[in-house]
Amino acid sequence: MFTLGSVLDNDFKSTIEDFSFETEFSTNQLMLPNIEKPFEFAQSIIGLEKDLQENENQLMFHQQKKEERKERALIKGYKGTTTLAFIYEKGTVVAVDSRATSGQYIASQSVQKVVPVNEYMLGTLAGGAADCQFFLAHLGRICNLYELRNNEKISVAAASKLLNNILYSYRNYGLSVGSMICGYDTRGPQLYYIDSDGSRLKNSLFSVGSGSPFAYGVLDAGYRWDLSKEEALDLGRRAICAATFKDSYSGGTVKVYHIDENGWVKISDDDASELWYRYEEKEKKKK
Amino acid sequence: MDSLVGFVGKNYVLMAGDTNAGRSIMRLKDDFDKLVQIDSHKILAKSGEIGDGNQFCNLIIRNVSLYRIRNETELTTKSVAHYTRRQLATAIRKNPYSVNLLLGGYDKKDQKGSLYYLDYLGSSKKINYGAHGYAALFVGSILDRFWKEDLDFEDGLELMKKCLREVEKRLIIGTRCFLIKMINSDGISVVEKVMINSEKKNEIEEEN
Numbered sequence: 495m496f497t498l499g500s501v502l503d504n505d506f507k508s509t510i511e512d513f514s515f516e517t518e519f520s521t522n523q524l525m526l527p528n529i530e531k532p533f534e535f536a537q538s539i540i541g542l543e544k545d546l547q548e549n550e551n552q553l554m555f556h557q558q559k560k561e562e563r564k565e566r567a568l569i570k571g572y573k574g575t576t577t578l579a580f581i582y583e584k585g586t587v588v589a590v591d592s593r594a595t596s597g598q599y600i601a602s603q604s605v606q607k608v609v610p611v612n613e614y615m616l617g618t619l620a621g622g623a624a625d626c627q628f629f630l631a632h633l634g635r636i637c638n639l640y641e642l643r644n645n646e647k648i649s650v651a652a653a654s655k656l657l658n659n660i661l662y663s664y665r666n667y668g669l670s671v672g673s674m675i676c677g678y679d680t681r682g683p684q685l686y687y688i689d690s691d692g693s694r695l696k697n698s699l700f701s702v703g704s705g706s707p708f709a710y711g712v713l714d715a716g717y718r719w720d721l722s723k724e725e726a727l728d729l730g731r732r733a734i735c736a737a738t739f740k741d742s743y744s745g746g747t748v749k750v751y752h753i754d755e756n757g758w759v760k761i762s763d764d765d766a767s768e769l770w771y772r773y774e775e776k777e778k779k780k781k
Numbered sequence: 782m783d784s785l786v787g788f789v790g791k792n793y794v795l796m797a798g799d800t801n802a803g804r805s806i807m808r809l810k811d812d813f814d815k816l817v818q819i820d821s822h823k824i825l826a827k828s829g830e831i832g833d834g835n836q837f838c839n840l841i842i843r844n845v846s847l848y849r850i851r852n853e854t855e856l857t858t859k860s861v862a863h864y865t866r867r868q869l870a871t872a873i874r875k876n877p878y879s880v881n882l883l884l885g886g887y888d889k890k891d892q893k894g895s896l897y898y899l900d901y902l903g904s905s906k907k908i909n910y911g912a913h914g915y916a917a918l919f920v921g922s923i924l925d926r927f928w929k930e931d932l933d934f935e936d937g938l939e940l941m942k943k944c945l946r947e948v949e950k951r952l953i954i955g956t957r958c959f960l961i962k963m964i965n966s967d968g969i970s971v972v973e974k975v976m977i978n979s980e981k982k983n984e985i986e987e988e989n
Contacts, residue, residue, distance in 0.1 A: 662836055666876075687809065692832020695802055697810045707807065 574743030576705030577607055577618040578713060578733055579676045581683035581698050582721045585754035586676045588616050589730035591705070591738050591766060592746035594623065603746035612637050613757040615650060615677035617657075620702040621670035621690065629671060633657050650677040654686035654694060662692035672702045678753045705737030705744035712736045727752060727761055735773065738766040783815060783828030784916030784956055786944050787883045787896050788924060789909050791931040793965040794885040794894035795941050798826050799916075799948075799956040800974070808955075816962045818969055819845055823858060823886035824962060825865070828913045829901060833878045841865055858886030862897040862905055870903030877901060881913045887964045894964060912944075919951050920944040934963075938972065949977040 574595040579588040590607040593600060607619040609630040615637070617630040636656055640648045654675040661671060671690040678684070687695045687702065699717055701709040712733040721729065731750050738744045748769055750761045782803070787796040802813035817825045817838045825841060827834035844864070848856055856864075862884050872878050882899040898904075898911045910924040911917070923944050932940065938961070945959050961972040 658832075658835075662832055665832065689804075689832065691830060692836060693802075693804075693830070694835060695810050695813070695831065700809065710807070 574741075575607060575620045575703035576701065576709050576734055576737035576741060576744040577620050577674065577703055578701035578706070578709045578730060579618065579674045579685055579699070580713065580717060580726075580730070581676075581685045582717075582726050583719055584683075584721075584723055584726070585678055585752055586683040586685060587726045587730040588618060588674075588676050588751040588753070588758075589734045590618055590749050591734055591744040592749060593738075593744055595743050600745075605746070608749065608751060610634070610758065611653065611675070611677070612641075612648075614647070614679065614753060614755075615653060615675060616751060616753060616758050618674045618676070618702065620672035625669045625671050625690070626673055629657060629660065630673065632660075633675075647679065649679045649681065650675060650684035650686065651681075651696075653677070654688055657688050658692065658694040661688065661690050665690065665692045674700050674702060676753060678755055678757075683753065701733070701737075703737075703744065705734075705741035708737040708740040709733040723752070731762065731764070731769070732773065735766060735769045739770050782954055783914045784948050784952070784959075785815065785826045785828050785881075785883050785913040786916055786920050786941065786948075787826065787885050787911060788928055788932075788937070788940070789885075789894045789896050790937040791933060792887075792892065792894065793934060793937070793963055794824075794887060794896055795937050795961065795963050795972070796824055796826050796883060796885045796896075797941055797945060797959050797961040798828070800958045800960050801956055802831055811958060814960060816960060817842070819861065819884075819886075820849070820855065821968050822855075822889070822964055823861060823884065824964055824969060826883040826885070826913075827880050828882070829878075829880040834880045837868070837878045837880050840868065857888050857890070858884065858895045858897065859907075861886065862899065862907070866899055866903055866905035869899065869901060873901070873903050883911060883913060885964055887966060889966065892966070915952050915954070916944070916948045919947045923947060942975070942977075945975065945977055 575591060575593070577590040579586060588608060592603060592605050592607060594602040594605045605623065609617045609619060609627060611617050611630060611634045617633065619626040619630070633653060633656065637648045637653050657675065661669065669690040671688065673688045675686045675688060685697065685700060687693070687697070687700045699713060701713060713729065716729045727750055731748055734748045738748065745766050747763055748766050749763050752759050752761050784799045785797070787794065796816055798815035800811055800813050801808050802810040815827055817827060819825050819842050825838055827838055841861070841864070845856055845861060865882065865884060869878060879901050881901055884897040884899060885894065887894045896908050896911065898906045898908045910928045912920045927940055927943065941961060949957055957977055959975050959977065961975060963970055963972050
């Protein structure tokens, strides 16, 4: 039966939908058993990396605690990676390595650690590959819907805030996401760091992963706002190269992307070890 | 690791926070503003986890705005403190926010500034001076010794710098850069973004 109230409700709902970002993943709807302390339960079945790191002798851990391990499903967050991004006068530079490790074993040397969100935004992957890939792809879906509904491109700030809110609602569930949302919108080049703990930081340069201290060293030493495009791309490439040289959990190939007002472009894809020796030769020739 | 310091003076409240945002041993951002504006005359200084701080402060800001829109009146600092404390207390046993807060505000009715100390466990206390984080260990005694009722602004600023100098000198984790804000009858203003270098014999370099 149509009452005035229900008609108004329907109208209200339809206008709200145009601007809403409610999706099945916006609010936490992870299925958990109906127990008293869902967070603690979730944490007990998900082995967080810090618990594993406490067991220094991994072999003994494997042998002695086999029974315990069977009861605990261990989802370890792999933060073995180096990704970096920075903004400068002419756009955004994103550089990543491509190694995935599983403990001491190199699982892959050709992982795609940059996920396109849309034509002018890229997301980087660090931490749990599955978590990052899923949520970044989901972010891409939401951004697409926003463009269709509102007839304008979503800003990088809004996109990063959407991802931040989704991840915040899952913050105690053992997700491992250390992603950077990099893009170019009406405000110019933008860069946000999004974490699975719920942090969202805006800055002009970030580096995430186990090799990030090494990358920061080269990046901080060479960074200026008024770099030329060639210099900026070279800086990103060198920083990742330095990180792969020092960090055993980073390596594979060095991929460099550039984002400007025309969208994102993949610039180069070089083998990390070859790159290092190429730079060394260059330095020798200079002398 | 976050340092927050605040105290009440003659018709103003002075608050300072360091400007580091980091993750384990790394500083991710060195111009992070921890003194969040709630409304025209209140500041919520946050410390603890970045994500929780952001989301919780947003919650408080939006709800205070909503109250103002619905009731066409501003809330007093005391009311905001009580509301904030209640939010923290109801969350602690379900979904805790790990944020420690200092709420500073100026009430036009009383013509006085007030400062509240709020904890992630849901404790709340009206104080004249206080601090959060490692700074509290060093700064507590300085404020006990030198804080007086109704300090002038110049004396207050000097006391604040004394506190920050001590934090920079003794805290092994590098926090050189601090942001100082003041709340008085005119509202909130940034006093200084200070870079403290105690090696130079207690000279202070100022950044704009």
